[in-house]
Amino acid sequence: MRGSFGAVLLFTLWASAASGQQQPDFDRTVSLKLLPSNLLSDQKNIWLSPRRLAHPKNWIAPAAVVGATALLVAEADAPTASYFRRTSSFDGFKQVFTGKATALGMVAVPSSLLVVGLGRRDSKMWKTALLAGEAVADSEVLTILMKDADRRLFPASVPPQQGFSDTWFKTHGDWLRGSGSFPSGHGIAAVSIATVVARRYRNHRWVPYVAYGGAALVAFSRLPLGAHYVSDTFMGAALGYSISRFAVLGQ
DSSP states (O other): OHHHHHHHHHHHHHHHOOOSSOOOOOOOOOOTTTHHHHHHHHHHHHHTGGGGGGSGGGGHHHHHHHHHHHHHHHHTHHHHHHHHHHOOTTHHHHHHSOHHHHHHHHHHHHHHHHHHHHHHTOHHHHHHHHHHHHHHHHHHHHHHHHHHHHOOOOGGGSOTTSOSSOOTTOOOOOTTTOOSOSSOHHHHHHHHHHHHHHHHTTTSTHHHHHHHHHHHHHHHHTTTTTSOOHHHHHHHHHHHHHIIIIIISOO
16 A cells, blocks of 8 residues: 555655745736636646656655655544544534535635626736636646545545555545545645635735635544545645645746
C-alpha cells in the first residue's frame, strides 16, 4: 500500500508544485466567453508544473506538503476517524453542516459576488466571482482524477469491525464523480474559493480571515460526517490554495 500511496502523492506533487518566485499582481482578463480558454490554459499550467522541479528550490514546498500528508496518513487518519465514529459530541454540528449545506454555501459565495458585482457595476467583484468559479472547476478536474486513481474508502464506508489501515484502492463507483476519498472535494473547492477572494481583497484585513476561516470550517465538517480523513482535507486545502494562487491568479 505504501508504494502505491507514494505514486499517488507523486501525482499530487506535480499538481501542487509552484515556483518560489513571487510574481506581481495583475488583473487577469476574465469573462464568460474567455472562461473555456482560461480553463485550458490553467490545466496546461497544472499538468506541466513538474518542469519546475528541475530547480532544487522548488522542491521545498511540495516536499513539505507530501511529507505532512504522509505523516497524517500514518499517524492521524485512523485515530481521528475512530474518534468521530464513536463520539456523539458532534451530532448537532453534523445536522447543520451537512454535505449539501456546505456545498450550497460554497456556491452562494461566488454567486453573490457575481450578482452584486453586476448590479453595482463593480468589475473587480464580478471578476472575482468568475475567477473563483474557474478555480473550483480546475480543482475538481484534478480531484476527480485523483479519486479515481486512489479509490480510497470513505471513513463511513469502513465496516465497524474493520480498522482504517487498509483503505486504498477499495472503492468502485462512477468515475465521472470520483470514486475515492482522497483528496476532499469539499476541502479543495472551499480553499480554492477562499484563496481567490482572500488574495484579491487582501487590502481589507478581515477578508482573508473570514475567507479562510469559512474554508477551514467546511473542511473540518467532513471529518465528523465520516466523509473524509484528516489527510484528505489537508491535501485538498494544499491543492486548492496552489491551484488558485499559481494557476488561476498567477501570483
